[in-house]
Amino acid sequence: IKQLKVRGAPAIGIAAAYGIVLGALSIQAADRNSYMDKLQTVFSDFAGSRPTAVNLFYAIKRQKQSIADKTTPSDIKQALKDTATLINREEEKAMTDLSRAGSALIKDGFNVLTHCNTGQLATGTSYGTALGVIKAAGEQGKHFTVYVDETRPLLQGARLTAWELLQLKIPFKLITDNMAGHFLSRGHIDCAIAGADRIASNGDTANKIGTYSVAVLARENKVPFYIAAPLSTIDTAIKSGSDIPIEERDPEEIFQVRGVRIAPHSISALNPAFDVTPNKYISAIVTQKGIITKPFARNIKTIFQEDH
Known part of the structure; x- marks a missing residue:
């Protein structure tokens, strides 16, 4: 781990x-x-x-x-x-269940942007979260294309998501992280979907670094941005994203790509593994109990009351 x-x-x-x-x-x-x-x-x-x-x-x-x-x-x-x-x-x-519920968000002919890796390799299950939604939509015979952020610094999108989509035979295009805004602004993306590592009780979401940027760019360009995660990822003890601890990883991950040094020696770097996307940038949260819409604080509380 x-x-x-x-x-x-x-x-x-x-x-x-x-x-x-x-x-x-x-x-x-x-x-x-x-x-x-x-x-x-x-x-x-x-x-x-x-x-x-x-x-x-x-x-x-x-x-x-x-x-x-x-x-x-x-x-x-x-x-x-x-x-x-x-x-x-x-x-x-x-x-x-969440993959099948969320598949309704992906329409025939869509271009779908995703970030990091959220399929079988990230969940230990047959589907996944955001990539599980994509898989379920593909199983329903829908034709669409996925835009895959490479996801620096460890390239989970390029190394893992691209591989999973190849196995699923779902068409995709690999892009660098800083291309997302370009394709969103040109109308190439119909929706964006990401997973989550922790969701606060108000819907604020911590996920792989770069997710916040995608969400802001999506909203600016009037493209829906969805989070897909099981209820076990929602931390009802935390009120907002400001309370979520953010892991800081070894700067060496920034200095290298697959063991090859890409930066000068004797420099410093910052390497937060996650960022927090405020709930205002999130269109809906897909769970195994259905799609949670705004207001998130009220509706998350309701879904947990129903679950128990």
Whole structure:
């Protein structure tokens, strides 16, 4: 997770759930107290791996809740295994449902702009979030073209989204991140859709760095901008995007592309992994329970009340 071998908020959550199981299985302890002391270190290690993606903390919380009433190490291990499997199955269904719900937003003949990677590789599921919506629309026989931002600095769009679209046989064009405004202003884009790493209770959304720019450019050019994410990505404990922690990554990611140095030595760089898109730039949020429209604060609260 730290090295981005697993990335994408839903995939991080699933991997963390199973990772906690692996950590639990490696612990040697005779009684519950000593076992729990060691298990707490496992929880802490995962909690400190990446700060922005709320699915990580959702998985940790679910795992902690699952063992609250367990009295023996063997029962704890089994509960953790069962919960990890359940989280995986729940996310699989959530991605399938949200993808099919969101597919209505993509019409025949559209050009769709997307950012970063939000498909199977980012979610550990059969569909995905934003790319899952695109996949579902393609399965319905719609003909459209995807514009794929390369997504600097790690090129998730060029390396991952482009590969997934090739497998799906959905037509696409790869563009650099700074081309988005050009194509939006020329009327080449009909809608833009991105995933999310954490959504505040008012709809403000943290996602891969560059998402905010796409959203602002889309609004300026009167193009709808959608977020696709499961309910597990919505953090109802956070009121607005200003409360979302933003991960700062190693500047070396800026200095290199695939191991090749592209900048002078002895310089500094900034490398926030995410930015926050204020809710005013978001047209709707696609979830497994349907499409959430404005006002987001009220409608997010309502959908959680209905879900529980």
